[in-house]
Structure formats: C-alpha cells, structure tokens
Amino acid sequence: MRNIAIVGVGITKHVSKRRDVNIPEFVYEAVKAAIEDADIGIRDIDALVTGNMPGFEGVNCPELWGGGYWGGYKKPMLRITTGGSTGSSVAQGAFYLVASGVFDTVLTMGFEKQSDGATTVGLESAGMSDFVAMRAYGMPELDPAGAIGMFVFQAISYMARTGCTIDYFDRAAAMLRSNAAKNPYAHIQQQVTAEDIADTPMIAYPLRFGHTCPTSDGACAMIVTTKEKAQKMAKKPAWVNGWSSCAEEASIAGLHGAGSINIDPFDQRGCKFAATKAYAMAGIKEPQKEIHLAEPYVPFAHQLFLYPERLLLFNEGESFRQFDQGVMHRDGRLPICPSGGVVSSNAIGAAAMIRIAECALQIMGKAGERQVTRDVHTAVAHGLGGQANFNVVTVLGDKPAGR
Amino acid sequence: MSSLSKADVGEVRGNRDAEYNYSVGMYMEKFFKASKERKLLGIRCPVCKKTYVPPRMICESCFAETKEWTELQPKGTVLTYTVAHVNVDGANGVLNDLAKPEIIALIKIAGADSAIVHRICEAKPDSIKISAPVEIVWAEETCGGPSDIKYFRPTK
Amino acid sequence: MSRRVAIVAYAQTKHEPDKDSTREFMIQEVATGALRMAGISKADVDTVVNASGDFLDGRTISNMKTVASSGAYLKDESKVEMDGAFAAFYAYTRILTGNHSVALVVGESMASCYPGYIPSILSLDTSFDRPNSFLHEISAAALQATYYMHKYGITESQLAKVAVKNLRNARMNPFALRSIQGISMSTILKSRMLYSPIRELCAYPFTDGACALVLAEESKVWQLTDKPVWIEGVGFCHDSYYLGERKLSECESVALAAKTAYKMAGVKDPKRDIDVFELHENFSYQELMFYEALGLCPKGKGGETLDARVTEVNGQLPVNPSGGALAANPVHATGLIRLCEVAMQIRGESGKHQLKKKVRTGLAHGQHGLCAQDNIVFILRGGAE
Numbered sequence: 001m002r003n004i005a006i007v008g009v010g011i012t013k014h015v016s017k018r019r020d021v022n023i024p025e026f027v028y029e030a031v032k033a034a035i036e037d038a039d040i041g042i043r044d045i046d047a048l049v050t051g052n053m054p055g056f057e058g059v060n061c062p063e064l065w066g067g068g069y070w071g072g073y074k075k076p077m078l079r080i081t082t083g084g085s086t087g088s089s090v091a092q093g094a095f096y097l098v099a100s101g102v103f104d105t106v107l108t109m110g111f112e113k114q115s116d117g118a119t120t121v122g123l124e125s126a127g128m129s130d131f132v133a134m135r136a137y138g139m140p141e142l143d144p145a146g147a148i149g150m151f152v153f154q155a156i157s158y159m160a161r162t163g164c165t166i167d168y169f170d171r172a173a174a175m176l177r178s179n180a181a182k183n184p185y186a187h188i189q190q191q192v193t194a195e196d197i198a199d200t201p202m203i204a205y206p207l208r209f210g211h212t213c214p215t216s217d218g219a220c221a222m223i224v225t226t227k228e229k230a231q232k233m234a235k236k237p238a239w240v241n242g243w244s245s246c247a248e249e250a251s252i253a254g255l256h257g258a259g260s261i262n263i264d265p266f267d268q269r270g271c272k273f274a275a276t277k278a279y280a281m282a283g284i285k286e287p288q289k290e291i292h293l294a295e296p297y298v299p300f301a302h303q304l305f306l307y308p309e310r311l312l313l314f315n316e317g318e319s320f321r322q323f324d325q326g327v328m329h330r331d332g333r334l335p336i337c338p339s340g341g342v343v344s345s346n347a348i349g350a351a352a353m354i355r356i357a358e359c360a361l362q363i364m365g366k367a368g369e370r371q372v373t374r375d376v377h378t379a380v381a382h383g384l385g386g387q388a389n390f391n392v393v394t395v396l397g398d399k400p401a402g403r
Numbered sequence: 404m405s406s407l408s409k410a411d412v413g414e415v416r417g418n419r420d421a422e423y424n425y426s427v428g429m430y431m432e433k434f435f436k437a438s439k440e441r442k443l444l445g446i447r448c449p450v451c452k453k454t455y456v457p458p459r460m461i462c463e464s465c466f467a468e469t470k471e472w473t474e475l476q477p478k479g480t481v482l483t484y485t486v487a488h489v490n491v492d493g494a495n496g497v498l499n500d501l502a503k504p505e506i507i508a509l510i511k512i513a514g515a516d517s518a519i520v521h522r523i524c525e526a527k528p529d530s531i532k533i534s535a536p537v538e539i540v541w542a543e544e545t546c547g548g549p550s551d552i553k554y555f556r557p558t559k
Numbered sequence: 560m561s562r563r564v565a566i567v568a569y570a571q572t573k574h575e576p577d578k579d580s581t582r583e584f585m586i587q588e589v590a591t592g593a594l595r596m597a598g599i600s601k602a603d604v605d606t607v608v609n610a611s612g613d614f615l616d617g618r619t620i621s622n623m624k625t626v627a628s629s630g631a632y633l634k635d636e637s638k639v640e641m642d643g644a645f646a647a648f649y650a651y652t653r654i655l656t657g658n659h660s661v662a663l664v665v666g667e668s669m670a671s672c673y674p675g676y677i678p679s680i681l682s683l684d685t686s687f688d689r690p691n692s693f694l695h696e697i698s699a700a701a702l703q704a705t706y707y708m709h710k711y712g713i714t715e716s717q718l719a720k721v722a723v724k725n726l727r728n729a730r731m732n733p734f735a736l737r738s739i740q741g742i743s744m745s746t747i748l749k750s751r752m753l754y755s756p757i758r759e760l761c762a763y764p765f766t767d768g769a770c771a772l773v774l775a776e777e778s779k780v781w782q783l784t785d786k787p788v789w790i791e792g793v794g795f796c797h798d799s800y801y802l803g804e805r806k807l808s809e810c811e812s813v814a815l816a817a818k819t820a821y822k823m824a825g826v827k828d829p830k831r832d833i834d835v836f837e838l839h840e841n842f843s844y845q846e847l848m849f850y851e852a853l854g855l856c857p858k859g860k861g862g863e864t865l866d867a868r869v870t871e872v873n874g875q876l877p878v879n880p881s882g883g884a885l886a887a888n889p890v891h892a893t894g895l896i897r898l899c900e901v902a903m904q905i906r907g908e909s910g911k912h913q914l915k916k917k918v919r920t921g922l923a924h925g926q927h928g929l930c931a932q933d934n935i936v937f938i939l940r941g942g943a944e
Contacts, residue, residue: 001656022428022686025460042466048797051640055619058423060612060681061640064928065800068463074815077797077933078649081613081640083620089637093649100655116425116685122619244658247607247636249627273633281658386623390636427686457687463799482803483709485701486755493692496675498753507693507754509702509803518803520694520702533709549690 003400004098005230005237006360008038008223014187014216014345017115023057024066027111027219030350031070034107034221038233045223046103047076051090052111052349053083055122070221071107084297085245085385086110087220087353088392092243094224095394104226110353111219148212148300150265150388152204155302157266159206162317164305166206170194171323173211173301173343179330180340182369185354187216187345197301211301211343218347220354227400238360242282242395246270250387271310271382271391279312282395283402284378287312291395292376293335293362295355297384299342304328308336311380311393331373338362338372352383352392359396430458433472439547443539445515447471453516476513477539478558484508486528504528510537510555525556563777564654565787566939568597569899574736574768574887577671582616582769583628585667589771590630593663597773597783601630604773605659609638610646610666610891614678629665642666642839644894644925644935647772648793654776661783662774666892670765679929684800696841697762699802699929701754704844706807708756711859713847715756719747720865721843722761722885728872729882731912734896736766736887761843761885768889770896788902791920792826792938794819802930808859810845813852813924816936821854824938826920829854833938834918835904836870836878837897839926840885846870846878849924853936872914880904880912894925898937905941917942 010033012018018026027050035042048070050063059065067077078097082089087110094108158164171194180186190196192210200210223233230237248270275287284290296307305320313334314322322328328336337343339358342351359379361367376398383392427435430446434457437444445454446469448462454473455462462469487505489498506523508531523537536558545551570592572578572585580588594601607629609622618624622638629636635658639646643666650662679696683689707713726742729735739746739760750760773783780787796819798812799805817829826832836853840846847861855876856864864870870878879885881900884893901921903909919942927933 001658017426019426020429022426022431022684025428025430028461053619054613054640058421058681059685060614060678061928062682063797064682064932065684067797068799068801069459069461071466072797073463073466073799074812075797076795076816076819078645078795079640080637080649081620082638083623092637096649096652096656096658100652102652102655113426116423118422118424245635245637246633247626247631249632250623270633274635277635386620386626389623389626425685431686463801463804483702483706483807485698485705485757487698487701488752488754491676491680491692491695491697493677494674496673496677498675507698507702509706509807511803516804517801520688520698520802521691522693533706549687 010034083385088383180344792824
C-alpha cells in the first residue's frame, strides 16, 4: 500500500439557496478551487470519485450530467453513496484508488444542492422503507419530521447514562456556532452564547432549534495523490494514514431482526470499531494522547460529546466533564470541530468530506482565521450515515505513516 | 419461502407531493430570457471555439469556462432521429402506445457544434431523413422556459 | 501491482419479471450462495461492497437496510451506486491495498418495484431535457441506433439477429429471465416497435435479480478454490452526457476502457487473446458497436461480423453465451453477472451453456448511464496455472 496525501481542498460557502447555479455548475466551484489550491491542471487528474444523496435533489446519478463540468470527460469516474457519511465514503474511495496503485492522482467531490429539492422527501424515503422504525421513533407517515427522532433518543440516552445535562448542549452549540463565525465557508456564522441557544425553541426534548444543523447548499472537492507527487503539489501535504468504516444494522422490520441502531442509537459500536482500525492503520497507539484535533460528524450538539468518546478520544461518559475546562475549544488541548462542524453547515453529500478537508487544512496550516492555537500533527475525521448505522473514520497526519 | 400470498398483504395507497425546485443557473436563465423573445442563444468555448446550445458554463473537452455569447438562427439539420410508437407514462414508467407515431430527433443547430433533442412535427414519420433541414416553431405564448420551443418542422 | 486478486466464488438468482421475494432476501440468497461456494462464512469476509440504486430501491441510502442481508454487519462496507461491475472494481482496489483479504460484492434491483424508465429520466439535465421529456433510455438508444445504422448500412435484420443469438443462447441458461421457445427472426421482428429501430425484444427486459461475487487476494485464494479466476486487467471511462457531442457511431468510452484493461492484462490482439466475451448490451444494436469498440472488427463492420457467425457460441469470438442483458438485466447486478458468467466459463461451470472450446481468458463488460455513457471492461484469466 502506498502513502497518500491530500494536496488540495476546495469548499464552497454554504448557504440556504444558491439560485444562480445549477448542480453541475455548483460543484464545479469546489472542483476549481481544489485544483487551484493544488496548483495543478485537469490533465494531472487520473480519475474522479464522487457522491451525494440523490433523493434530496431528485436527480439520479447527477455525475452523469455533471461529470464533464468537473473534469471527468473521458476519464474513469466512480460514484459512491452512503447517506450522511457519503462525503467520507467518497473520500475513502479516492484513498483506496490511490493507495492501491491503480491511479496516482484522484479528484474527489461530495456535494448537496438541497435547495433544488425537497429535503423532507429525501428523508422520508429513508423512513418510508421501514415503517416499523418510523413508528418506533414516533414519525407520522404523512409528515416525518426528519432525522431528528432517532437523534433525540440518542441525546436522551446520553444524558441518562452519563449524567450530562441539557445546558452542556447549549454550551456546545454556542462553541460550535462561534467557531463557524471564523469559517468563511460555514452556513451559520454566529457569535452566540449558551443563553442565546437556550432561548431557541425546543424541537423535541432535549434538542432545541439552536442545537440542530441547517440544510445547506454546499460542495467540497479534494485532490488525493501519491507521496512522490504530493511533495511537488503541496508545501505541506496532509497525509492520510489510516481509514476504516463499520456498518451496523438499521432495519427493524423484516426477517433480519433488530439491529443495535434501533435498540439504542447511543451505542454506536461501529464508530469504536472503525476508529480502532483506523488508528491501528495509522500507527496511533494512544489516541487520547496522540490525536491533536478532531472533526467528528456533529449535526446535533449532544454529539460533540458522544462521538469523541466513540472515537476513543475520551473515556465513556467523560468528554462533557472536560468541556468547561476548554479542552475542546479552538485554543484547547484537543480542539473539536474548529470549523463549526455539521451543526453549522450541513450539505449532506459534502459534510463528511468537509470533516476530512478541515483536518487536512489544519494540518497544512491553511485554516486561516479558524486555525487552532496548538500545533496539529495528527487529526481524526468522522462521517456518520444511513440511519446512524454507518461510521467512517479517517486519520490524518503531517508525516506519512511508515509504509 | 414466503407463506404469505399477495392476497394476504394489505395495501394503503396515497399521494405524497414532492416539490422539487430546480435552479437553472445563470446560463440557462439567459437562454430562457432570450427564448421568451423567440431568440436562440449559444455560447462559445474560448479554447476550442465550439459553440454550445443550450448554453453551459463549461466546455467538457477543454475543461474551460465558456465566454462569448452568440445568437443562433432558429434552425438546423437532423443529426439523427427516431419514430416513437410508444411513450413513457410519467406516473408509473411503463410504455403506453401512441395513437399516432411521433418523431424525436437530435437536431444539430446551424452555426453551433451541439445538438438539441426535440420532436419534429408537421411531418410524416417516413419522410424524415438524416441531414434534413428543420426550423424551430416557437410557442404561441412564450414564457421563458423549455416550452418556448414548441417543436421543429421541416424547412419548406 | 504486486498483489493479485481473483474471483473465487459467485452466485446469482434465477432472474424473473416479478420475484416472490424481497431485495433483502435476494441479497441474502446470493451472498450466502457465494460464501457457501467458497466454503467460508461471513466471519471470513473483510469487506462488502454493494451495488444498488436509491431511485430503484425507492429509498434514500438503499444499502443502509441491507447490511445484515449482505453479511456486512459490523464490517467495512460501502456502496457504489453504479452497475455492479464498478462495485467489483472498488472491491478489487480495497483488496489491493492489503487492508482486506476477502471481499464480497453484491448487486441487485427489483424492477417489479420501481417505475420502469422513470429513474433514467431522473438523471437528465433538470432545465431542458427533463422538462421536455423526449429523452430517456430507449429514445436515446434509438437515436444512436438510427445514426449508426445510417452511417454503416447496418440493417434492422442485423439488430434482430443479435437478439435471436442472445435469446437462443439464453435457452441454455437456467438463470435467464427470457427463455423463449423457438425464437426466430420472425419472433423478434413481430415484437412491438418501441422507438424505431428498437423493438421490444431488442431491448432489455425489466428484471428482478441479484448477483454476488467473492474476491480474494492471492495468498488466501487457494484456501477458497482450486480454480481461481484472476483479475488481470480493468479499465473504465465516462463519456459526455450530451449525445450531440459524442461520436454517435462509436462507443468511445468502451474503447478507452478496453484500452486500459488490455494494456494491464497484456492483451495485444483481443481477437486472438480472448476466448469469451460477456457484454452488457441493454439494446441489441449496442452489441454490434461494442464489437467495434473492443477491436474485434474494424469500424462499421459489426454487422458483417455478426453475419459471419463469428460471435455465436461455436464461433471464434463467442459473445454472450449467457444471453447477455437482453436475457436478464437486473440493473446494478448486470455487470456482476457478466463477471460471474465469464468466471463460470473459465472454470467450466456453465453447464448447458458451457462453450465447447477451452476458455482461459474472458472479457466482462458493464455499462452505466444513457447510451452506454460510462463503461467498464475486465479481463479475467484462469485455467491451467
């Protein structure tokens, strides 16, 4: 297996509606930015890997229409889709294509133009496939209120099992939104306090409006390449040293029985398994000590505490206890989501890739105003998808793993 | 393997509205503003000089941003065609027989390097030939959308 | 690349117009079938790659509900939302890195549960082609077929002859959906004209079906089979969405995909070096164009090649002894079935449709998008080591 690195990143400014571009033109903006960032030409790209959640735009395999806009004309192109984790699964496809030796330089992009579509339809068709699960979460057939049902269970479970209280979620959201205020690409950029968050209406206890992600039009593109080429394309490449994913079962109905997701979405064993494998691949033995920055997939504020634990960065039930000491803040020992996270920008197909891209930017020292105070030599990015049953973990570093 | 027959399975039917709202982007917006005025616009790639219609932001083969707008004559030639004896039912995707066959064609627009897929009317299906000259028939009432081009017909 | 990857086991369903089954059952059937053939359990599988489509399965993130049935529970799983042969490619790269030794690739769809040609219409550009609704799989194919026929003098009879060949071959294939007794030119030419020149029997049938492959890396292969089918070459390519800008009389993306695959596999002359071809021909005219794109004959001579009986099962270059996509086309599984069928021929396990000649090298092809827009070509080799 070859060493691989990210040498270019492009992210669009996330907004509610980009009415001035269609889907291919929109993703082109991210592609153009990534290619310029790596200072290469389209001829240097050997293959493309792309993905999004087609239910949200109602366009089937949009890369068939848009591939040529993204430099894919007469090139090998692959489409990967896994729900919310799509962006990270797509990136993982690029990692495999380069690390395996089949291609040297791969352009990868994840995106969602949610304003073109009906978000509830995209979500419903996830729920509609499993009435029993929908009922379990209290989603009515005619107006499923989105993914929030399951995450409400997850948040309540976290509180019950760890003793965490809702005010922590308010403070978490305030930190994340304020981080986003320094991120030129984020959707919601607000310098807010925990009181501002606590003032927002409750959607379903304990999740408030202020704890919840927006729906965004957003796109992200990255250039992944070999060690030899990386050293020419970037002053300080971000080395992708470890990656893994783990699938749990989401279905209740049918002959396969209940999966852990529907018994207790707090469990997220898949995240622990994927993290363990990714750290091993990267040669990280003690993540609590060796990881300097994390970008977990946090569309709801309580997950700022849950996922870092599942990523083995804190002992179970301990992460929120360290929050008030500032550990997770941008100037802390282990900054988490200095980008503002998914709770500040959520274009589904892009969100999980942006977690990787943001880690890369921090390692490369190119995160601008949101660059964290401490030196970042290692980082972990996480993507969550499906019915919270797909977990994808990527470990990056400022040096290639010794391969 | 299943002990249920189709008769055992209950069915609840209903309709769910799925409102999609596609942004056409600035290039197609300009195209439709022109089609409202019964004008056909194309755009040129600065590298290979090809003219595209309907216009688009990127020339795929050059991976270059297109620049020069140009007004095209509302006519072209038949690049290829097919006679449709069925059409696709929009509700369930099955094929319905057409009462009268229709002609669908790929029409190379005069002065451009790309082709539009559209239908040819005012013509007998067995009279259509490749390279036949055709012209646009605009809608009686244009609105700034794809329906502004009502159909193509053979040039007399 | 130092690591080698082989297909060690396979399974496919009996393809039907309306299976008394569910997607999950079909997936489980082929997943367990392939694992059983390899003599392993799901515990021995390191990674699973799915091929399925959200719009065909009628649900967002179609694979999130098929984790258990595909044996992917608590495994490193992903999904390629393209024809299954592309998923096989992705699984192949996963093994090449050394992260995984054994991969399971599963593809499926149930046409009885999705609205026919609508999913392909939903892939069109949203501002012009889609609201106009003239363009979809069949009309696009018909436009290309007319152009190809006009340029090279290909006849309607030749298009029908492809269908006769493939559907006759399908009579010997117990998995095929279409099994029409006494199929003849007249049967084809009497079938309903859809969009000229494409008749119903010259177009693929809507199919419920699934297919699975087990891939393994070299050091594991011999524990799992004594007849490995090695992946020697693979290439894939995306062509323009805009039909007016494609070279309509050729399948350039097939040619480019084949060029990469041939180079990797050391194939200098496909006519001499390849024993069997399983091509994903959604429409019969495409098979003739594929002959040309693959270098089996000069440009424009696809019809003559067919007339000379070169591509029949007893011919020098047998194409689609399984019946191809015209016999069964479970979208997302079809390319996997082509890989499966080539593997079967190489291993001598094709039963009644086994070629009489010795088969050591085979070509499997998959397509994705309108008018074979994206194509993938595999070169597989097995036999005496």
